[in-house]
Amino acid sequence: MTTQTFELPDLGEGLAEAEIVRWLVGAGDTVAVDQPVVEVETAKSLVEVPSPYAGTVSRLHGAAGEVVAVGAPLISIAAGNTGRADADAERYREEELGGSGNVLVGYGTSGGSAPRRRRRPSARVDGAAIGAPAGPAARQVRRVTSPLVRRLARDAGLAIGDLVGTGDSGLITRRDVEAAIAARCASPAAAPRAAAAAGPAETRTPMSGFRKAVSLTLTRSRSQIPEATVWVDVDFTELFALRERLKSSGRPVPGLLAYVARFTVAALRAHPELNGTVDAERQELVQFRDVDLGIAVQTDRGLLVPAVMRAQEMTAARLDTEIRRLTAAAREGRATPAELTAGTFTLNNYGSFNVDGSAAIINHPQVAILGFGRVIDRPWAVGGELAVRKIGQMSFVFDHRVCDGGTAAAFMRMVADSIECPGAALSDL
Numbered sequence: 001m002t003t004q005t006f007e008l009p010d011l012g013e014g015l016a017e018a019e020i021v022r023w024l025v026g027a028g029d030t031v032a033v034d035q036p037v038v039e040v041e042t043a044k045s046l047v048e049v050p051s052p053y054a055g056t057v058s059r060l061h062g063a064a065g066e067v068v069a070v071g072a073p074l075i076s077i078a079a080g081n082t083g084r085a086d087a088d089a090e091r092y093r094e095e096e097l098g099g100s101g102n103v104l105v106g107y108g109t110s111g112g113s114a115p116r117r118r119r120r121p122s123a124r125v126d127g128a129a130i131g132a133p134a135g136p137a138a139r140q141v142r143r144v145t146s147p148l149v150r151r152l153a154r155d156a157g158l159a160i161g162d163l164v165g166t167g168d169s170g171l172i173t174r175r176d177v178e179a180a181i182a183a184r185c186a187s188p189a190a191a192p193r194a195a196a197a198a199g200p201a202e203t204r205t206p207m208s209g210f211r212k213a214v215s216l217t218l219t220r221s222r223s224q225i226p227e228a229t230v231w232v233d234v235d236f237t238e239l240f241a242l243r244e245r246l247k248s249s250g251r252p253v254p255g256l257l258a259y260v261a262r263f264t265v266a267a268l269r270a271h272p273e274l275n276g277t278v279d280a281e282r283q284e285l286v287q288f289r290d291v292d293l294g295i296a297v298q299t300d301r302g303l304l305v306p307a308v309m310r311a312q313e314m315t316a317a318r319l320d321t322e323i324r325r326l327t328a329a330a331r332e333g334r335a336t337p338a339e340l341t342a343g344t345f346t347l348n349n350y351g352s353f354n355v356d357g358s359a360a361i362i363n364h365p366q367v368a369i370l371g372f373g374r375v376i377d378r379p380w381a382v383g384g385e386l387a388v389r390k391i392g393q394m395s396f397v398f399d400h401r402v403c404d405g406g407t408a409a410a411f412m413r414m415v416a417d418s419i420e421c422p423g424a425a426l427s428d429l
């Protein structure tokens with residue numbers, strides 16, 4: 001019987017490592033070619049990695065929570081009947097070399113796959129098989145389906161086996177973990193016990209692959225981009241009124257962010273130098289044909305920026321649908337690597353955090369980022385009279401290498417004027 005070891009492949013994202021989130025198979029399980037065997041987390045996304053071999057799992061090289069380098073052993077599989085298995089494996093490798101892209105991102109390949117079979121029940125949580133025979137070292141297994149919940153518990157120093165799930169069939173949810181953290185903090189004796197157990201008055205947590213990637217991107221942005229920031233207060237009153245009129249007529253109404261995105265795209269078409277990058281090595285300014293509009297989304301993993309592809313082709317209604325889809329996908333860990341890396345310009349709604357403004361950091365290698373603070377009722381002069389209007393602050397950070405203040409101001413005013421007179425702006429788009 002031949003044992004073949006599958007090494008962690010380059011997942012098509014230019015990354016050097018990935019963290020094992022959970023194994024989908026265990027030692028003794030039977031797997032087919034192209035069957036997902038492990039879920040890993042890279043700096044950009046959660047990915048299911050399929051096996052290029054068929055046979056019986058003989059060894060898992062690593063446990064949940066461990067970081068594995070690209071090219072390091074991931075799983076060993078003992079081949080049984082090699083006739084069909086070898087043919088399937090060869091097809092798999094041909095597709096990978098041919099650039100199908102499917103195997104690199106773990107979505108599987110089409111056709112010809114043998115049905116998935118298991119030697120024994122192998123539903124798994126943190127590497128333990130549910131329903132496996134209990135032994136001296138057996139522990140109670142809790143149902144945890146979200147890797148984000150597991151990470152939250154791990155970062156808080158909580159053992160999953162000690163928690164009680166309130167979800168369906170005992171599923172442990174984020175609310176359960178947060179309740180356990182709150183209960184521990186509320187305990188009068190918790191602080192002294194924690195201090196005694198910790199020793200030094202500090203804790204150290206290794207940076208995840210995601211935080212490493214964020215750190216690298218932001219550090220590169222600060223060190224390489226000579227940025228400048230401008231801002232302006234914008235009157236959103238007419239845009240709010242427009243949406244109310246649409247609601248009263250029974251028509252579907254896009255969200256505020258969709259309208260802002262539409263106006264931003266129009267301004268980028270008028271000032272294409274802001275929809276580009278800087279090729280420092282060749283000393284060239286690059287402008288992109290399409291506006292792949294990045295939308296900053298706060299998730300349990302951190303800040304992600306999935307992109308609306310070819311946003312210049314979309315109406316406000318289509319932008320609204322796509323922004324909602326991307327936001328949900330990013331928060332649920334379903335956004336694809338392509339969506340998370342394709343952005344040519346970033347739009348950031350930090351008003352959702354109930355703050356007025358921010359001097360944001362440009363998402364390298366982009367050259368600009370536009371942000372909006374919260375919109376609140378404020379006294380405002382209109383036609384020489386004091387009135388209560390819905391005012392929000394807009395800030396714009398740009399790479400001074402690609403343009404000067406005049407271009408940045410013209411871009412900002414185009415977006416601001418569209419927000420303040422949305423009817424006229426939409427009729428011209």
